[in-house]
Amino acid sequence: MSFGDDLYVLYRGPLASCNYNCPYCPFAKRVDPPELLRGDKSDLERFVGWVRETTDRRLSVLFTPWGEGLTRSWYRDAIVELSHLPHVARVAIQTNLAARTGWLSAANPQVAALWATFHPGQVTIERFLSRCRELDALGVRYSVGVVGLPAHFDDAVALRAALPPSVYLWINAADGHVYTADEERRWTALDPRFGDSVRPHASLGQPCHAGETAISVLGDGTVRRCHFIPAPIGNLYDGTWRAGLRPRACGNSLCDCHIGYVHLKPLQLRDVYADGLLERIPAVWPLEVVS
Ligand code: SF4
Numbered sequence: 195m196s197f198g199d200d201l202y203v204l205y206r207g208p209l210a211s212c213n214y215n216c217p218y219c220p221f222a223k224r225v226d227p228p229e230l231l232r233g234d235k236s237d238l239e240r241f242v243g244w245v246r247e248t249t250d251r252r253l254s255v256l257f258t259p260w261g262e263g264l265t266r267s268w269y270r271d272a273i274v275e276l277s278h279l280p281h282v283a284r285v286a287i288q289t290n291l292a293a294r295t296g297w298l299s300a301a302n303p304q305v306a307a308l309w310a311t312f313h314p315g316q317v318t319i320e321r322f323l324s325r326c327r328e329l330d331a332l333g334v335r336y337s338v339g340v341v342g343l344p345a346h347f348d349d350a351v352a353l354r355a356a357l358p359p360s361v362y363l364w365i366n367a368a369d370g371h372v373y374t375a376d377e378e379r380r381w382t383a384l385d386p387r388f389g390d391s392v393r394p395h396a397s398l399g400q401p402c403h404a405g406e407t408a409i410s411v412l413g414d415g416t417v418r419r420c421h422f423i424p425a426p427i428g429n430l431y432d433g434t435w436r437a438g439l440r441p442r443a444c445g446n447s448l449c450d451c452h453i454g455y456v457h458l459k460p461l462q463l464r465d466v467y468a469d470g471l472l473e474r475i476p477a478v479w480p481l482e483v484v485s
């Protein structure tokens with residue numbers, strides 16, 4: 195069987211609830227009403243059906259819910275099913291890793307992956323690490339990240355020290371925080387790629403894969419270039435997404451989120467992450483120490 199070109203798909207349904215209470219997040223402890231959850235479930239099932247049937251592209255899917263998805267059975271079921279489809283190269287989700295992980299034993303560990311974020315104050319390092327050890331035992335790929343707030347630094351150091359060297363720890367620059375040179379150096383010592391995140395990228399007029407080989411999909415099938423440019427370029431379910439794909443320059447002045455700027459062509463980050471693009475694992479990791 196041969197597949198067409200790669201298409202990276204970021205999916206975000208209406209779900210916006212979370213079991214955690216992070217002070218830096220608008221979705222902290224938010225509760226979704228039952229009808230919204232039912233809608234999120236049926237939207238996701240429709241999306242899974244689209245993936246199942248779209249066999250002429252090699253698809254890589256990242257679920258980027260506003261809140262936490264893995265406490266909902268339909269996200270777990272979607273990851274298991276998609277991981278077994280021959281034309282799906284990757285299925286990953288952004289998660290706080292609070293939920294149990296045993297369900298992943300039914301997934302294909304060559305395809306399913308997690309983008310896990312540690313949230314200081316919401317969970318102990320030991321408990322978070324126990325989840326990571328479960329993933330190690332299952333053979334599931336994952337990255338671990340921390341928001342680079344000054345108050346998180348000691349926890350990030352402890353996490354880096356405790357994680358196996360084979361696990362990549364990323365640091366996201368905190369929104370609105372301007373890093374001194376010394377802070378930047380200290381965070382970079384934990385994450386050698388912190389420089390990608392520390393300052394927003396001037397993207398206006400720059401060529402970007404988003405809208406050409408990467409798309410953002412909403413629950414109703416609206417297709418946009420990325421999560422950061424609201425104009426639709428088509429819909430998944432009427433087939434118009436196909437005609438909407440073409441090379442384009444970015445129309446925003448800045449791109450400051452990893453799930454966006456990894457597609458910004460001048461940064462060449464697809465070469466850095468390769469198969470680990472969606473779950474944020476550099477292709478060469480751990481870095482070789484040159485003595
Ligand atoms: S775990 Fe994520 S979604 Fe939940 S409150 Fe924290 S930052 Fe928000």
Ligand code: SF4
Binds near residue numbers: 422
């Ligand atoms: S550079 Fe960022 S904001 Fe601009 S099109 Fe690409 S992903 Fe979207």
